[in-house]
Amino acid sequence: MKKKLVVLTGAGISAESGIKTFRDSDGLWEGYNVMDVATPEGWHKNQELVLDFYNKRRQQLKEVQPNPGHRILAELEQDFEVHIITQNVDDLHERAGSTQVLHLHGELLKVRSTQNKNLILDWQEDLFTGDFDANGHQLRPHIVWFGEEVPALEEAIKIVEEADYFAVIGTSLQVYPAAGLISYTYSDTPVFYIDPKPIAIPNIQNKVEIIPEIASEGVAILRDRLKSI
Known part of the structure; x- marks a missing residue:
């Protein structure tokens, strides 16, 4: 064995x-304040910013090996x-x-329902406001944010x-x-x-x-x- x-x-x-990692320098993650893009509060404050941030990370991931x-x-x-x-x-x-x-x-190449944390989907492309699960609930990045x-x-x-x-x-x-x-x-x-x-x-x-x-x-x-x- x-x-x-x-x-x-x-x-x-x-x-x-x-x-890149944000903890090596000044608390920024790819130029973004971590609290704006990696917390539930950031999501509720500016959903579009959070979605755009993870869309860019998802695209970046395709370019590295x-x-x-x-x-x-x-x-x-x-x-x-x-x-x-x-x-x-x-x-x-x-x-x-x-x-x-x-x-x-969590994983960049997955998303989950904002209403059902167990409803997780594979996701390779950009995620936008208006992308819903089968029950009409907004999808979010499948990322464990600070405070979760x-x-x-x-x-x-x-x-x-x-x-x-x-x-x-x-x-x-x-x-x-x-x-x-x-x-x-x-x-x-x-x-x-x-x-x-x-x-x-x-x-x-x-x-x-x-x-x-x-x-x-x-x-x-x-x-x-x-x-x-």
Whole structure:
């Protein structure tokens, strides 16, 4: 039976493909104030702005490709049972070949009903005011905005609890509840932390191996480390 490798990924792994993150600079996301485009309040204040923002992100996603970090994680499925838990809303893990990907914060290429959170549709093109579900309710981006619950969190916790190895890649460990997932590993589970600017991980008993590299280079090191264990 293959060992279970659970990987928590964040914006750092997608940044190498050309997708920007707002937390690296001044609170702006592609030039937009995050509170205007990633909160329920922003949606109610200016629906057109929010829709336009995610339409642009959806189009941008079509122009970028998975990078070596994504591809190596997919290749590791040959030797491990790999579960990706990602804070990213892009589909680069899936396009690289990873088969078990759980999106904590939603997906750019899906939309959902504003009245029924379980009515989720695949959506490749622009979304506009007047695009309704079958019951006549406006559709919205399938994104978990600040202040909203994270529906996939319980499933993510169960996956982490079963990890033989746990890796953190390209996330600042500042966004909760995702950052708290590491605390659900068993104390004897090896943890690998890949980040060019690693921070101290609070309240963790595990042995943590820090790999201070960008995601793609760090994942290559992780691959070699895991195969040598």
